[in-house]
Amino acid sequence: MNFFNFSINKILIKDLSILDQARIRLLYYGFSLVFVALGAMFLSVYFQDLPIMSATAGALMICIACLFKYLTYKPQWRTISHILLGIGTLVNLATVFIIMQEVNIITIQVIILVIVFSFYMLGQSWGMFYSLLNLLPVLLFLVMVYDHNYFIDFKPEKADQGTIIIGVFANFMLIIFIHSHFYTAFIRNIKQLKDTSEEQAALNIKFEKAIEKAEKSSQVQSEFLSTMSHEIRTPLNAVIGMSNLLMMSNPRPDQAENLDILKFSANNLLAIVNDVLDFNKIESGKVVFEKIKFNLVDLLQNICGGQIIKAEEKGLIFKVDVDSALKRKVIFGDPTRLTQIIFNLVSNAIKFTSQGSVWVRATCLEDRHNTITVSFSVKDTGIGIKKENLEGIFEPFTQESITTTRQYGGTGLGLAIVKRLLELQGLQMHVQSKVNEGSEFSFNIEFPVSTEVAPAPVAKPELQSAIPDENMGGGLRVLIAEDNPVNVMLMKKLLSKWKIVPTIAENGERAVEIMQYGNFDIILMDLQMPVMNGFDASIEIRKMPDPAKANIPIIALTASALFDIREQVQNAGMNDYVAKPFKPDELMEKIQNLVAAV
Structure with missing residues (x-):
């Protein structure tokens, strides 16, 4: 002044x-x-x-x-x-x-x-x-x-x-x-x-309208993703399923190679779809973390089991180092989300490393009897990251540079998903990286410890084929409610490998009619069908006067991406669900478990 x-x-x-x-x-x-x-x-x-x-x-x-x-x-x-x-x-x-x-x-x-x-x-x-x-x-x-x-x-x-x-x-x-x-x-x-x-x-009225509009938009987005997921996963289910069937038919070496490429490409496309859906689920705040018992050593072995093959195909040395203090611990946490975090980090490490090695480490930092603090680390000798790009790699749909995206592919969502999952738990990711020398991603998690002691590991038998034994389903009476003719053909071919001849219902209403005069051991129910969807059909079946029919096991087959699909399936009275594209052994395992429990 x-x-x-x-x-x-x-x-x-x-x-x-x-x-x-x-x-x-x-x-x-x-x-x-x-x-x-x-x-x-x-x-x-x-x-x-x-x-x-x-x-x-x-x-x-x-x-x-x-x-x-x-x-x-x-x-x-x-x-x-x-x-x-x-x-x-x-x-x-x-x-x-x-x-x-x-x-x-x-x-x-x-x-x-x-x-x-x-x-x-x-x-x-x-x-x-x-x-x-x-x-x-x-x-x-x-x-x-x-x-x-x-x-x-x-x-x-x-x-x-x-x-x-x-x-x-x-x-x-x-x-x-x-x-x-x-x-x-x-x-x-x-x-x-x-x-x-x-x-x-007046602003409050506008704000309420904006919230209502945003909620409707979120609902529309969710429904759009569900629809798009269904439309993408349905043909993917056929592509991957047919690839599995053809690989089961003893193809020639050149055919086997082509089938491997076909299946690899389909799985990559499926991974992209899953990344987008997972990220949307996390961003919408609908992720709930479980607190269930699991053994950390077994979990890491399961996560890294499939990754070792990928690393060896690229000529990389893959090492898993788990602290001996963790081997007999049974801890409480969310193994699904932990798997998602480590799997993404390991996949990235293998993707961006052309020679050298990849290490996965789990170290016990502090053991306080009731809780333990574990440090997880994934280290590679890959291309590394420039210092000025370290923050940007955790942004969605972003990789270090456009050159990286073109050379290595991917959506750029893997690390974004990892970061969001850690932040939702109040945790932080630490990154150390040098260009052309490699990177190390690490984070610490505190787990409550169970009083149980994990059983001593036993020698595992040799891995069996991912395809179930051909005679394991013989004699089962299966009703399939499916409107997509390609999926019907796929299911018939797949079940024929297990000596099962299914009955087909082209929609939910037809499935209810067939159940009224037919006897079956299990129903495979698609959820999105014309005339009557799978939810309504299951509800009608559960109302039948005959207890044997009303209590028949029902497995939902869904290509939907709705976040609350598990809850909807349970509310409709279905016993379980399998997401398309499904693995043959996973489907047969659930069929056998449910039929045996009746």
Whole structure:
């Protein structure tokens, strides 16, 4: 602010409230009134030859002028108000106890001025303080005078009636000015609050509509993803399923190679679809972390089992190092999400490493009997990451550079999913990387520990084929509710390998009709079908009067991406579900378990 400023417009800031602006205006215009009143008082007492009163009035005029200048230079109205009230209190008490040694109408007016000014300018607490600071000494003076106990060695000065008239008039004008000024400010403030309240109500309505629109948009997005997932997974189910069937038929070496490529490409496409769906599920806040028992060593072996083959195909050394302190521990946590995190890190390490090695480590950092803290680390000797790109690699749909994307492929969602899953648990990923030397991704998790002890590992038999034995399903009566002819053909071919001849229902309504007169061991129920969907068909079957029919095991076959699909399947009375594209052994295992449990 310019020191030589005298304009009020330059000290009124738009961000100030109406009341604060009113306080500054009161000081600005009030100083002028007080200065004029003091000037009249000074001339009156000066010509009456009253030196003390003249000096007091002159000093007050100088103080008012200085405070006015200070206000136009730095509009600190609180500080100026305290100074004014302090000066007014000193002058008032000095006038009563020393200069005039009496309480007259001007004294009463000054006390009223102090009360009004202090409450309006500084609020209740300070208003009470300054009011009592002026009132109590004056009351004490009146009591002392009444008891004839007040005597000082100073001759009081007596002003004439004209001076008293000037003082009374000036004080009344100031009181009226303060009340009028703040009355106007209060009315404006009330009107502003009313307008703001109306605007806020209108904004709340808009906000509610925006929330409703966002919820509908989220629902539409969820339904769109479910539909797209179904439309993509359905043909993928046929591609992967037919590839499995052809590989079961002892193809020639050149055919086997082509089938491997076909299956590899289909699985890559499926992985991309799964990444997008997983990321959307995480971003929508619909991830719930489980607390179930599992053995960390077994989990890591299962995660890395399939990855070792990929690493060896690229000529990489793959090492899994698990702390011996963890080998007999049974811990509580979410093995599915932990698998997702480590699987993504290991897949990336193999993808971006052309030679050298990949290490997976699990180290026990702290064992407190009831809980353990485990450090997980995935290290590679791959292409590495530039320091300036370390933050960006965790952003969705982002890789280190466009060159990386073109050379190695992928959606750029793997690390974004990892980061979000860790953040939802309050954890942080640590990255160390050097270009052309490799990278290391690590994080720490605290797990509650079960009192159980994991059984000692036993020698595992050699891995069997992923395709179940051909005679394991012989004699099973299976009803398949499926509207897609390609999937019907695939299921017939697959079940024929297990000596099963299924009955086909082209929609849910037809499945219910067939169940009414037919006897089956299990139903494989597609969820999205015309006429009647799989949910409604299952509900109708559960209502059948024959207990054997009403309690038949039902497995949902779904290509949907709805986040609450498991809950919907359970609510419809189905026993389990298998996501398309499914693995033949997974399907047969669930069929056998459910049939055996009946």
